[in-house]
Amino acid sequence: MPQFVTKPNNRQLAFDETRLSVYSDRLLEGLETLNKERLIRSVISKLRREEVTSEEISNAFTMAALELVSIEEPNWKFAAARSLLTTLYKKAAYYRRYKSYPDEPYGALFPLISDLVKKGIYREELLEYYTKDQIEELAQTIDYRRDLLFDYIGLLTLTERYLTTDFDGHVMELPQERYMVIAMYLMHKEPVEKRMELVKESYWAMSNLYMTAATPTMSNAGKKVAGQLSSCFIDTVDDSLEGIFDSNTDIARLSKMGGGIGVYLGKVRARGSDIRGHKNTSSGVIPWIRQLNNTAVSVDQLGTRKGAIAVYLDVFHKDILAFLDLKLNNGDERMRAHDVFHGVCISDTFMEAVEARGEFNLFCPHEVKKVMGWKDTNGRPLGLEDFYDETLGQGAFRDKYAEAVAHPLLSRITVPAIDIMKRIMKSQLETGTPYMFYRDTVNRANPNSAHGMVYSSNLCTEIMQNQSATVVEHEELVTKDGQTRIVISKIPGDFVVCNLNSIHLARAVPAGVLDRLVPIQVRMLDNVIDINNIEVLQAQYTNSQYRAVGLGTFGLHHLLALEGIRWESDEAVAYNDNLYERINYLLVRSSMELAKEKGYYPKFHGSDWESGAYFNHRGYTDGQHEGKFVTTAEWKELQQEVQQTGVRNAWMFAIAPNGSTSIIAGSTASIDPLYDLLSYEEKTTYKIANPAPDLSDKTIWYYKTAFNIDQHWSINMASARQRHVDQGQSFNFYVRPDIKATDFLDLHIHAWKAGMKSTYYVRSRALTIEECESCSS
CATH class of the missing domain: 3.20.70.20 (Anaerobic Ribonucleotide-triphosphate Reductase Large Chain)
Known part of the structure; x- marks a missing residue:
């Protein structure tokens, strides 16, 4: 057992085992089923040197908790996350030079923003559009207790991929600050009289994990030296050199x-x-x-x-x-x-x-x-x-x-x-x-x-918007004021841009917040269009003409398990139909309300939105497909409003794969079934066990895993959703390597006949497939 503990400031204290007990109580607060003595024994077994650092003790707690994660005791992943949080809090306090306390682990927001703007890490807009008093007011909105929503792998992913670091690689941001900076940046061009409330609303949506922003937005919003905010692009190549x-x-x-x-x-x-x-x-x-x-x-x-x-x-x-x-x-x-x-x-x-x-x-x-x-x-x-x-x-x-x-x-x-x-x-x-x-x-x-044709999709098969090739019209030498230039004239094509975020179904639906959530998500997506600076001009132009967005979802299997609905059932198909119709109704209504405020997209005239055909083609107005959550009368009223007012966005609904951001939120990816009850994330020297979300004696019966599910039921659910999704779905097939050719062909024919617009990967346990990071949302 250690004799001494060395603090970050090189101060040395005598090792006190009772402090391990106090710290364990803090980690396990609210996790009553977990055994404190097991944790402490495992921690002590890892502290074999006479002199240890406080960081080594924190790491020992983290690793001890991770080793205890199992299907029977999945909540150790939250204990491990709390230990990692402690390390994050201490590092942030050390590098930002403030005191961190268990009941007040965050430092002041304004010094963080002003310091990182001065260093060229944050964008100047964060100080140009917000006063010190406003930033301090927003800091009061930050709720550090929402950090407890993360499990270990989610918090680790957020830390390694998204939190802002200084130029030496030191993590400077804490999780709630990342969400607040994203909210501030996405809302900075909103009118001053409503800006603060919209920032708070965006923060509410993200920090409660009711939604996630796409990886480019999560990574780059508010940062100066990073990339742009859109997820994916689609180019159409002209047949010329x-x-x-x-x-x-x-x-x-x-x-x-x-x-x-x-x-x-x-x-x-x-x-x-x-x-x-x-x-x-x-x-x-x-x-x-x-x-x-x-x-x-x-x-x-x-x-x-x-x-x-x-x-x-x-x-x-x-x-x-x-x-x-x-x-x-x-x-x-x-x-x-x-x-x-x-x-x-x-x-x-x-x-x-x-x-x-x-x-x-x-x-x-x-x-x-x-x-x-x-x-x-x-x-x-x-x-x-x-x-x-x-x-x-x-x-x-x-x-x-x-x-x-x-x-x-x-x-x-x-x-x-x-x-x-x-x-x-x-x-x-x-x-x-x-x-x-x-x-x-x-x-x-x-x-x-009426304005074009869709030729193909994007990297993840969920974006489906009008495309056309950019064509070089002519080149010429132009001399003006003694300066000669080569001027190239191009006719811009429709170069597709997709801007994404996603609803966390398993949190937002049980909490009953969809009506509040979808409008702020649409506004966030729409603001990306105006804020983003895309180097390829035809992409920037297309983005401004159609203002297309792609709201998606994840956590479907997680939600079905919480609701006690089996994947392979007519109940699941009907549930998908009703849920996604409700989301689509809120989505179209939100875009229409935004059009009232800011104007409809430039190419609205001639569209199915203007003619009302969008609603008729989907059976929303004929009374024969009346949904559980939306009536025909509500659809008809919305149809009339859209025809009169317009919508802000030409396309609105696209279900991306969102692998990494669903991990952050601690849920199942996209519309996919659960891969395994206990999966593992490989690190350099160890593996992290990741149990199914909300795994319990009740939910385990509804977590039939992907390779054991009849894929025809997955197609049936995707078909029910597709009527409500104006773009596409990143839909994966999960097949065994020994699948018969006739059975595999039947899946493809079923998908086509069921009206699916695309299928994404064919996943087999024999394959290792790289995830699409860009569309993660």
Whole structure:
């Protein structure tokens, strides 16, 4: 047993075992089922030297509590979190030079902000828009007891990834201060007369863990030297040398600031196509994807990890077969790109051909434009990728596809559709990808189809907004006042930006706070659009024109377990339907109220919001699908208000994977089932046990784990939600490595027929898949 304890100021005290007992009482307050004597015995066993530091004692408490975490006693994770909090409090007090007490562990907020602004760590706006008195008033709102909501892995994740450090790496912020600074920064441009109340409301929402902001916002809001606040971007690549290389540059610029990127390559000509009339000269899309792969590796995200890029290609593109083999570990390495993710844009006609075991034709988009001669109203050439089926079973795409098939001069590759599907499934089981993007389903539900088309999705398959390529119009030398400049003129395309945050269902729903929560979440998201400075100008412009946001959810399985609802049940399907309808109603209403205050998004006219078709298409106004929490009369009233007033945001609902931020909040990720009752987070020298949230004798019966769940029930729930989600869902399949091909195919066909817009990873215990950090929210 130790004899002496050394404090941070090098003061030495005699070791007193009774202080361990007092400290244990503080850690275990309110955790009555945990045994104090077991904890102390384990702590003493770790203190083997004669002289120890106070930090070593804190670490011993943390490790002792972590070792006791089990399915039977999950609450040790909260004891470990409290021990880590003590260490955080002491370090913050030491580096910021204030006294920390158990009942007052936080220092003054104003000196922290003014010091970090002076050092160039915080942004000047925090002092320009808030007076000292206001900051001190906000400091009174901070409630340190909300730190007790974190379990260990949540607090550790918040500390390691999000809390502000000085330039020497010392943590300067405490958790509640991070939430307050985010709130202050997101609300700093609000009118002065309401700004303070909105900051407090934002802080209330975040600090109670009723919601989480997206990783870029959590990491960067209020910080000067960090990246931007938006999560993901989607670019559409023009079929030209300038378009391809400009796109690569834009992607690199966004990647360095921490953005996840989706890239649609369906307009780029196929291998063997002509270039300026010279036949068989194009090398196709694969070399350009390999170039993007190099960009992902070489332009990392703020020095923390390699860039995250997903590339999408249409299933009817001539290069699709080579594309599907991109991430396989065998074959020609010159045709591989292991560091990007890939997704396939699927048409209804393809899935029908798969079911019928029919043939399917692959075309080069460049040749289609040249041979078929289709043009839009402005005389611009169109390809197959520019059409979709407006109704199920009939529409423009299948008509154009039939025309292309019948044209004698248009070259094509004809293959059994099932062979393409086999290649897709083989890659999914080996690598987890490609993602599936059901383009007809997506575009039929697009509330802004009058202004464009959705070609693909983002890195996490939940963002679905209008896209178009940025095109170089001309370059010229301009001499003015003796100075010569090269001026490049571009026509900006719709370069998609997604701004995300998410509701913590398992806290917000039982607390009954959705009506209060959703409006402040929408305002926070909308403010990101005005605050954010995106280097790629066409992305900034698109963001301002559509003002799209993506409110999401996490903790679904956690909530179902608390409610006593089994995942594989009709009750769960109905619960999803009603809950997500309620959230959508609050979401649309909040955007409408914001439009009254600040104006509707610039491209509102011509949209389904203006015509009212958005509400009719979803069955909200026909009385046949009246929800449990929203009446038809309420929907009709909202429809009329939206038509008169507008909405602030063109798209509003998108369910991201939010892996890391759901860990912070101590809940289950996104809409996924629980992975394991007891999972482990690997660290350099130890593993952290992480039990299911709120695990108890009651909830354990409702925590059937992901690989034991019939995936058809997951599809049924996702289908029920999809009617209410104007964008998409990051929906994962959980399959066993030995799944039969017919059963795997049935899952895909069921997902398509159920009206799902996309599927994300195919997860197998045999696979290790990198999480999307950018969309975590």
